[in-house]
Amino acid sequence: MNTDLLHKYFKGEATEQEENLIVEWTESSADNKKLYLKERMLFDMALFSDTSASAKGRKNRYLYYMAPVIAIAAMVALVFFIGLPQFNQPEPQLSQTIHIPAGQRAQMELPDGSTVWLNSQTTLTYDATFGKKDRKVVLNGEAYFEVAHNKEIPFYVQTENIKVQVTGTKFDVCSYNGSNSFIARLIEGSINLFANNAEEKPLNSLTKGKYFSMENGKYKTGELSSNNALAWIEGIYYFDDVPFNELLNKIALYYNYKITVKDPATLEGYRCTGKFKDLDGIEHILKVIQKDHPFKYHIDNEHNKITIE
Incomplete structure (x- = not known):
């Protein structure tokens, strides 16, 4: 042909x-x-x-x-x-x-x-x-x-x-x-x-x-x-006063991780605002959020899993 x-x-x-x-x-x-x-x-x-x-x-x-x-x-x-x-x-x-x-x-x-x-x-x-x-x-x-x-x-x-x-x-x-x-x-x-x-x-x-x-x-x-x-086009993820659960769902999707929250009720009042570079990685985002909201997490990079406590 x-x-x-x-x-x-x-x-x-x-x-x-x-x-x-x-x-x-x-x-x-x-x-x-x-x-x-x-x-x-x-x-x-x-x-x-x-x-x-x-x-x-x-x-x-x-x-x-x-x-x-x-x-x-x-x-x-x-x-x-x-x-x-x-x-x-x-x-x-x-x-x-x-x-x-x-x-x-x-x-x-x-x-x-x-x-x-x-x-x-x-x-x-x-x-x-x-x-x-x-x-x-x-x-x-x-x-x-x-x-x-x-x-x-x-x-x-x-x-x-x-x-x-x-x-x-x-x-x-x-x-x-x-x-x-x-x-x-x-x-x-x-x-x-x-x-x-x-x-x-x-x-x-x-x-x-x-x-x-x-x-x-x-x-x-x-x-x-x-x-x-539209900042994602430049490699920036922007969140404007969104529920913590919504932010977790988005970053889990973007980085291909499965995120499990042991007690979702304890995080219901958390809301998040911020800009993150996608190259910073999912763990960096969680550490930044930790400064305003007290929670613990365990990350398993081998299996792409995160547990929020």
Whole structure:
């Protein structure tokens, strides 16, 4: 298979006939599939390197530059073959999933020119046809988007409970699967928020400087007090008068630790405010909090476990 044609396909520029040809070739043998995966990985790694290099010259961007090894590890493409084409008009059903490991972040450019920053323990998935007929990504985690304007093809971010619709804007979405929580912060433009499977009437429509949050099924909206909530893009975790339990849940997620509180009732009144660099590590955060709130902890780094007393 011609590598130029594969790259054209990866960019979303291939014709329908070329797409069908590539899918048929990929599925025809295990060796072809292996070559496809290898070429896709090399293409994404090169794309990430080019995007990171160009981003260094931009001003006023929230971006934390990671070492090349970390960047490559974070951007390894996982390409899944969901189904085989059928009959005389096969349709490619390939999708790409990017997963960011604990304690890392990454920035990438989508095929439509949109830019996205991905936080620790975040997974982003989109179809190979992204940007041609639709622009939909599936998010599990936290991401900041700068969406390329396109009135003809709206941009969608699908999370576990809520779908975000936008044509061109800058916003942050945080929704980790299983957390039963969601928050969207709008920096520029406007977005519509829909409950899953209910697109006729939006839950809310945000304008610049507003946020929308959901916690255990309860909705809340308000004005953004600052951009500190986006400090994670620069490697800083910011907490503003949050319950201690909420802070523990977040750092457990960011650093991939299991935290157990022996007696949760004793910590119910604890609230925390502060900024922490992610490179400081989870134990440093606990030691800083100890100065204001008396508690003991035992950390098992070998098994990534922490017990709070």
